[in-house]
Amino acid sequence: MTGLLSAIEPVTRAASEGGGGLQFPPIENLVLWPAWFAEGTIFEFNKITFISVFATVVTVILFFIVGRKAKLVPTGLQNLMETSVDFVEKQVIGAAIGPDGMRYLPMLLSMFFFIFITNLFEVIPTSHMPGNARMANPLVLALLALVMYVGVGVKHNGLGYFKAALFPPGVPAALYILVTPIELLSTFIIRPFSLAVRLFANMLAGHILLVTFSVLTITLVAGPLLLKPVALVSFPMLVAFTGFEFMVSFLQAFIFALLTAVYIGGALHPHH
Amino acid sequence: MSALTYLAEAAVDPKAQQNIAAASGAGIAYGLAAIGPALGIGYLVGQAVQAIARQPESAGQVQTTMFLGIAFTEALALIGFVVFILLKFV
Amino acid sequence: MNAVLAVQAAEKAAEAATNPVIPAVHEMFWGAISFFALWILMRYVCLPPLMRVRAQRDLQVQADREAAAAAEEQAEQVRRDYDATLGEARTEAVRIIEEARAAAEHERGQVVQAAESEVAVERQAAMAELETARAAALEQIKGDVADLAVSAASKVVQSDLDLAANRATVDDYVNRSGGQR
Numbered sequence: 259m260t261g262l263l264s265a266i267e268p269v270t271r272a273a274s275e276g277g278g279g280l281q282f283p284p285i286e287n288l289v290l291w292p293a294w295f296a297e298g299t300i301f302e303f304n305k306i307t308f309i310s311v312f313a314t315v316v317t318v319i320l321f322f323i324v325g326r327k328a329k330l331v332p333t334g335l336q337n338l339m340e341t342s343v344d345f346v347e348k349q350v351i352g353a354a355i356g357p358d359g360m361r362y363l364p365m366l367l368s369m370f371f372f373i374f375i376t377n378l379f380e381v382i383p384t385s386h387m388p389g390n391a392r393m394a395n396p397l398v399l400a401l402l403a404l405v406m407y408v409g410v411g412v413k414h415n416g417l418g419y420f421k422a423a424l425f426p427p428g429v430p431a432a433l434y435i436l437v438t439p440i441e442l443l444s445t446f447i448i449r450p451f452s453l454a455v456r457l458f459a460n461m462l463a464g465h466i467l468l469v470t471f472s473v474l475t476i477t478l479v480a481g482p483l484l485l486k487p488v489a490l491v492s493f494p495m496l497v498a499f500t501g502f503e504f505m506v507s508f509l510q511a512f513i514f515a516l517l518t519a520v521y522i523g524g525a526l527h528p529h530h
Numbered sequence: 531m532s533a534l535t536y537l538a539e540a541a542v543d544p545k546a547q548q549n550i551a552a553a554s555g556a557g558i559a560y561g562l563a564a565i566g567p568a569l570g571i572g573y574l575v576g577q578a579v580q581a582i583a584r585q586p587e588s589a590g591q592v593q594t595t596m597f598l599g600i601a602f603t604e605a606l607a608l609i610g611f612v613v614f615i616l617l618k619f620v
Numbered sequence: 621m622n623a624v625l626a627v628q629a630a631e632k633a634a635e636a637a638t639n640p641v642i643p644a645v646h647e648m649f650w651g652a653i654s655f656f657a658l659w660i661l662m663r664y665v666c667l668p669p670l671m672r673v674r675a676q677r678d679l680q681v682q683a684d685r686e687a688a689a690a691a692e693e694q695a696e697q698v699r700r701d702y703d704a705t706l707g708e709a710r711t712e713a714v715r716i717i718e719e720a721r722a723a724a725e726h727e728r729g730q731v732v733q734a735a736e737s738e739v740a741v742e743r744q745a746a747m748a749e750l751e752t753a754r755a756a757a758l759e760q761i762k763g764d765v766a767d768l769a770v771s772a773a774s775k776v777v778q779s780d781l782d783l784a785a786n787r788a789t790v791d792d793y794v795n796r797s798g799g800q801r
Contacts, residue, residue, distance in 0.1 A: 314658040
């Protein structure tokens with residue numbers, strides 16, 4: 259409780275000192291976190307890295323608990339995990355790659371769980387920081403997706419993959435001057451970039467949105483008497499946006515896995 | 531201290547002037563970047579709803595495709611948002 | 621106050637020179653470590669038991685379905701057998717009833733026949749008796765009538781008629797009238 263009070267203290271102080279304005283914290287306060295140890299080195303550990311490690315540990319533990327005594331007739335947690343596996347299998351692989359994409363299930367499932375749990379920290383109380391609101395994790399995953407789909411394309415189609423990707427069939431030869439640079443840019447640069455930016459920007463935007471409404475509510479409550487009732491509007495909005503961000507967390511994890519699957523599927527069957 | 535005084539102070543401070551320009555530029559950039567994707571997503575979801583209404587049995591497939599389309603369209607707005615962050619906070 | 625805060629924030633930002641879009645190397649490092657650990661564990665430790673159980677369940681479902689089909693087939697067979705038995709029993713019953721009916725009919729016919737023949741015998745006996753009685757009565761009446769007629773005629777002719785001679789005449793007459801009857 260004291261932690262919470264000290265966290266909102268600058269905002270309430272600014273409001274009660276008659277500043278009157280909305281003191282939006284600088285962006286560093288929103289996304290940068292102090293190091294826990296090994297500051298300044300590559301091993302620097304802070305809240306974001308903790309969230310990443312935590313997501314892995316939680317996922318592994320969940321699967322381990324279920325896998326250790328998996329029953330023929332699933333109950334409780336096993337139901338949940340099997341449903342999520344089925345979800346990735348049907349909605350991601352089934353929709354984007356087809357039956358021969360089953361061998362990418364571990365990667366896509368890991369991606370889904372990793373992104374979903376790191377995103378979920380956006381709405382988990384006392385944390386309120388999506389791990390993907392920093393560029394690091396999305397970039398790593400997007401580069402991995404790039405390596406994956408180029409690797410799959412080369413593995414299954416040899417160098418013909420690059421030919422199909424850069425010189426799409428059915429285009430007049432003269433147009434290749436125009437098409438090939440565009441395809442090069444869009445396939446090998448914009449794809450991973452947009453994949454990373456989509457996740458990062460969505461989570462950062464959601465984070466800033468929640469911060470904005472929190473700051474607004476606190477300012478209104480601590481502010482002049484006349485403005486206090488307005489908090490009755492802004493607080494339900496905060497709650498509603500928290501629910502919305504929960505949905506976004508899920509949706510972004512789904513879309514990231516789905517798009518990776520679509521790119522892999524495109525590399526696997528380049529002629530469709 | 532009133533907003534007017536702040537503005538008057540800011541008018542003579544080049545650093546503050548730069549901040550003002552960046553902030554308004556950021557706002558305009560994001561506002562413009564949101565127009566196209568807003569229309570696009572509206573149209574896309576509308577068509578998807580129509581498709582589902584016509585063929586409710588293909589709802590799952592239409593939804594997946596719809597999310598894909600939204601993801602592609604939304605990327606433009608999100609790049610605008612990144613530009614906003616870059617202008618406003620850097 | 622506001623201006624001071626804003627300037628302070630701006631100065632701080634300039635000092636830190638942090639760009640929120642540029643990824644931090646250590647976060648990438650930990651993120652990559654975590655994700656690859658998750659991927660490898662998922663591939664070799666987490667997923668296989670779940671998939672195994674699912675495959676097992678699919679097999680079980682398949683087997684159960686086949687068993688259900690077999691059981692259904694068997695039930696169908698049993699029902700067919702039962703139907704056949706039932707039909708047999710029904711024809712048997714019909715046959716028995718028919719036999720019983722025939723036997724009863726036969727019995728009845730015999731009883732009726734016996735009764736009829738008995739009745740016929742009795743009636744014949746009665747008829748014979750009646751006939752005898754009638755013949756006796758007729759005989760007697762014939763004698764009486766002849767006597768009477770002869771005595772009446774002797775009264776009429778005032779002389780004794782020969783009873784024996786006239787008896788033949790009377791008898792002849794009576795016989796003729798009796799024959800007419």
